[in-house]
Amino acid sequence: MLIPAALWASGTLIYETGSKASAQAGAFTARADDASAVFYNPAGMAFAKNMQFSFNTTYINTDIKYQSPSLGQYKQQAKNFFIPSVFFTMPLTDKLAFGVYGGAPFNLATDWSDQFPGRFASRHAKIVTYNLRPALSIKFNDYNALAIGVDYYDSEINLIRALNTSALSTAINPNRYPSPPYPPGIPYYQYSEGTIDTWVRDQAWGWNISYMWKMEPWSFGAQYRSRAKFDYTGHSSFEVSPYVEPLHAYFPGQTTHLSLTSVPAVAVMGFAYDNKKFTVEFDVQWTEWSVWDHATGKFGNPTSFGGSYIVPPEQEFVFEWGNTWCWRLGFGYKLNEYWELRWGLLYDQAPVPDQTLSPVLPDQDRWSVQFGTGYEKNGFGFDWYLMYLKFKNANIATENHNRYYATGLPYVYLPGQGVIYPTEYAVTPDGKYKGTALLAGFQINFKF
Numbered sequence: 001m002l003i004p005a006a007l008w009a010s011g012t013l014i015y016e017t018g019s020k021a022s023a024q025a026g027a028f029t030a031r032a033d034d035a036s037a038v039f040y041n042p043a044g045m046a047f048a049k050n051m052q053f054s055f056n057t058t059y060i061n062t063d064i065k066y067q068s069p070s071l072g073q074y075k076q077q078a079k080n081f082f083i084p085s086v087f088f089t090m091p092l093t094d095k096l097a098f099g100v101y102g103g104a105p106f107n108l109a110t111d112w113s114d115q116f117p118g119r120f121a122s123r124h125a126k127i128v129t130y131n132l133r134p135a136l137s138i139k140f141n142d143y144n145a146l147a148i149g150v151d152y153y154d155s156e157i158n159l160i161r162a163l164n165t166s167a168l169s170t171a172i173n174p175n176r177y178p179s180p181p182y183p184p185g186i187p188y189y190q191y192s193e194g195t196i197d198t199w200v201r202d203q204a205w206g207w208n209i210s211y212m213w214k215m216e217p218w219s220f221g222a223q224y225r226s227r228a229k230f231d232y233t234g235h236s237s238f239e240v241s242p243y244v245e246p247l248h249a250y251f252p253g254q255t256t257h258l259s260l261t262s263v264p265a266v267a268v269m270g271f272a273y274d275n276k277k278f279t280v281e282f283d284v285q286w287t288e289w290s291v292w293d294h295a296t297g298k299f300g301n302p303t304s305f306g307g308s309y310i311v312p313p314e315q316e317f318v319f320e321w322g323n324t325w326c327w328r329l330g331f332g333y334k335l336n337e338y339w340e341l342r343w344g345l346l347y348d349q350a351p352v353p354d355q356t357l358s359p360v361l362p363d364q365d366r367w368s369v370q371f372g373t374g375y376e377k378n379g380f381g382f383d384w385y386l387m388y389l390k391f392k393n394a395n396i397a398t399e400n401h402n403r404y405y406a407t408g409l410p411y412v413y414l415p416g417q418g419v420i421y422p423t424e425y426a427v428t429p430d431g432k433y434k435g436t437a438l439l440a441g442f443q444i445n446f447k448f
Contacts, residue, residue, distance in 0.1 A: 013287070016058050016387065019443035023372025024330025027281040029221035030272035032212065034445060035087035038099035038135055041221045042147035042188035043212035045097035046139035050379075051090040056443035058083045062437075064362060064391075066432030071117045076231025076359075078111035078126075094139075101133040106155070106263065118359035120427045121402055122430065123195070124125055124160035129153055129263065135208070143215050146348040151206035153228050153263055159198045164425050167192050167408030168250075168305065169243035181416055189409075189421055192241035198256055200234030206263060217275045227291055228263035232256075236299065250310045255300030258317075260319070261291040270328075279332040284325065289351035292319040300351050308408060323350035340374045342385070354397040362433035364392040372441075383444040391435035404441045 018036030021028035028036075032044030035054035060083065064076035085103035092098055106129035111121060135149030169192035177186045212222035238251035270283035295317045302313040330344035350363040357363075374387030396403070409421035 014058065014060075014083055014107055015285075016439055016441060017083075017101075017103050017105060018054070018056055018087070019058075019372065019383035019385050019441035020342070020374055020388060020440050021330075022058070022382065022439070023329040023342035023344065023370055023374070024281065024332060025283075025346040025368070025370055026285075027270055027272075027283040027328040027330030027344060027346075028285050029223060029268050029270035030212070030281050031274065031279070032221060035089050035099070036085075036411055036443075037100075038087050038089055038133060038149075039085070039103070039105075040099040041210045041212055041223050042099060042133075042135035042149055042208070043137050043145040043210040043221065043223075045089045045091075045099045045135070045147065046095070046145035047135040047212070047214060048089060048091065048097065051448040052088070052445065053448075054087040054443055056085045056087070056441060058085070058439060058441045060108075062435065064433060066112075066116070066118065066359065066431055066433055068117065068429060070390045071431060074116045075311040076110050078109040078124075081108060083107050089308075094300060097137045097139075099135050099137070100312075101131070101135075104128055104130050106131075112359060116359070117426065117429045117431070119162040120164060120405065120425070121358045122159065122161050124158065126158045127155070127262070130154040133208070136326075145212045145214055147209075147210045149208045150230065151208060151225065151263075153204045153206065153230075154201075155204070155232070155262060156201045157199070157232060157234075157262075160195060161237075163194045163196055164192075164405070165194050165241060165244045165409060166422075166425075168192070168247055168310070169241060170409060170421065171306065172246055173243075173349045177414070177420075186412065186414070186420075187278045189242050192243040194238055194240040194244065194251070196236055196238055198234065198236040200232035200256055200258055202230040202232045204230045204263070205230040212238075215268060217273050219272045219274065220270070222269040222274075223267070225266045227261050227288060229259070229261040230263075232258040232260065247305065250303045250305055252301050252303065252311075253286045254311060257298040257300075260295045264288040264291050274332075277334050279330075281328075282328050283328040283330075285328065287319040287324045287326070287351070290323045292321040292351070294318055294320075297385040303411075318356060320353055320356050320401075322353065324349040324351045324382060338375055338377050339369060342373060343369075343371045345369055354395070355399050355401045357394055357396060357400060358402055358428055359433070362391075362394045362435065363440040364394040364433075364435075370439075376445070379447040381447075383441075383443040383445070385439075385441050387439035387441075389437040389439065394435075396428050396431055400428050403429075 032041035039045035089099035109126035137147035272281035370387035
């Protein structure tokens with residue numbers, strides 16, 4: 001009963017933490033020439049001559065629909081997200097620079113209605129992972145710089161989904177089939193469902209290393225961010241149907257543990273050309289989502305009824321995600337001394353295979369276009385961008401690992417009635433998910 005279809009998808013990785021970079025599709029690794037360098041490539045800090053401070057906010061509006069030829073259409077209700085980021089960099093010497101970034105690069109949610117057909121996989125899912133990154137950069141000469149940093153993460157997860165408790169409500173249903181002609185003691189089928197609400201949290205550490213080479217008008221950058229493993233601990237609580245209320249004691253609050261590498265490793269490199277008037281950069285990003293293979297959840301207060309577990313002591317969660325690639329192409333054009341025009345394109349693979357696709361965060365390959373401008377004068381500046389993101393349709397395949405669950409009811413055939421109990425129910429029913437997103441960002445910059 002506690003098995004979730006999946007937890008989150010690659011859509012939770014918010015790479016749009018800086019508006020200048022995001023206006024150019026995030027193709028910024030080879031330049032990283034503002035305060036957001038501490039996120040995109042900390043080695044770029046060593047080439048800055050000023051202390052810099054920036055505040056960025058990213059707005060995300062999602063439009064995700066589930067469509068089924070037999071079950072109708074449902075819209076995902078968690079639509080609006082505001083994600084702030086703060087960047088600070090400063091030169092320590094001619095060769096050394098220090099910077100710090102604070103933000104929430106893993107931060108999204110899905111929320112479906114109580115009647116949504118996929119509610120047994122997920123009705124509500126939310127992940128918020130805060131990241132604090134201090135980094136130190138050293139410039140070896142006029143052309144080469146290296147940076148190292150640490151990543152501190154504080155991650156919080158909330159999952160709510162429906163439970164089919166019909167086996168229990170049927171077992172205790174006082175209404176029985178008449179006997180004879182039927183065997184004695186067979187209860188009428190009584191449908192019921194409840195919910196499980198799980199909240200867990202943990203902290204973890206990671207590290208990063210980056211490099212930048214500059215020889216005008218060319219530059220090259222690369223960064224590697226390590227994975228981070230969490231041992232989440234929290235609590236699960238239940239709400240049950242009135243039909244199951246006599247068995248309420250079998251649904252006690254649960255201490256819940258989940259061990260999961262929820263922050264994957266990321267490697268990115270980019271090449272850029274900048275002649276002071278026109279810039280172009282191409283980046284390639286690899287994300288190690290294969291760390292989301294299998295995970296084990298443990299529950300502190302298992303219970304059983306009639307020889308079968310209601311709350312098991314532990315349960316294996318199946319993801320079977322794959323590593324992904326993202327290609328980013330960004331452009332900039334200087335209109336004059338103060339204004340720059342920016343635009344870009346990207347294509348991003350999704351890690352979730354058809355066999356574990358679920359409504360937690362329906363994810364497929366996506367492409368996007370973006371546009372923005374930047375202004376800078378006398379140490380003050382601002383950047384903004386708009387981004388349109390389109391997902392490929394996600395279709396529920398017949399081989400989906402979470403397509404059906406067993407109801408726990410026995411196979412009972414009565415003459416003249418046929419099979420009287422359903423032995424399974426759909427968790428990821430027939431249908432497809434369609435999605436788009438609109439992102440907008442604004443960043444304020446100060447140089448001292």
